[in-house]
Amino acid sequence: QQPVQSPQAVILREGEDAVINCSSSKALYSVHWYRQKHGEAPVFLMILLKGGEQKGHEKISASFNEKKQQSSLYLTASQLSYSGTYFCGTERKTSYDKVIFGPGTSLSVIP
Amino acid sequence: NAGVMQNPRHLVRRRGQEARLRCSPMKGHSHVYWYRQLPEEGLKFMVYLQKENIIDESGMPKERFSAEFPKEGPSILRIQQVVRGDSAAYFCASSLVWASGGSSYNEQFFGPGTRLTVL
Secondary structure (H helix, E strand, C coil): CCCEEECCEEEEECCCCEEEEEECCCCEEEEEEEEECCCCCCEEEEEECCCCCEEEECCEEEEEECCCCEEEEEECCCCHHHCEEEEEEEEECCCCCCEEECCCEEEEEEC | CCCCEEECCEEEECCCCCEEEEEECCCCCCEEEEEEECCCCCEEEEEEEECCEEEECCCCCCCCEEEECCCCCCEEEEECCCCHHHCEEEEEEEECCEEECCEEECCEEECCCEEEEEC
8 A cells, every 4th residue: 555665765965856756556546755864854746646747845856646646846957955755645546534654765965 | 824733742541541632623614534654654643523423433443542522622532541652643633525517626734743651
């Protein structure tokens, strides 16, 4: 039931790009993306509902392929402030409002 | 606009004691979720509540754990007879499910968490 995220961890130099993937074995209603810095609460980035939907948040964007039950988070021209753990959360079509989070992807941006 | 409030931020209990964690959702939010996070791990869903109702408690251990969200006051996560394995960060999130264009959005706002340590 928990979505799968890949990669588990990634290290980037400032200015490099990264993609974080999230997939589920169940039909999805929506995908949520959050970022959590060490010792802090998760912070909402974006939510995607419709298949094929793409959204952007500064230089962070995401897509949702409803048919494949997959979502990808794109980080372009990464900044030091992007470091943290990124979680995808999925709402299944059979259980609206309940969000199940993936195990997280640790992203470290170094100078 | 106050965000989601949780207290206490840190709680230390000895084995066998009770732990009470409180969560005040954002103003106007009627949905509350509790998650547990172990160090270096993800957020594990525990329970989803609306005012006076438990909607989904499939992530709650069957024994010692209970949650409520009364008509007035904060949501409470109660852990009885705590054991060392209960040590974790417990996050509460609230949401206001809203609809637009035939779709409903469930954006969750997280509180700062309560870090429970069981000695």
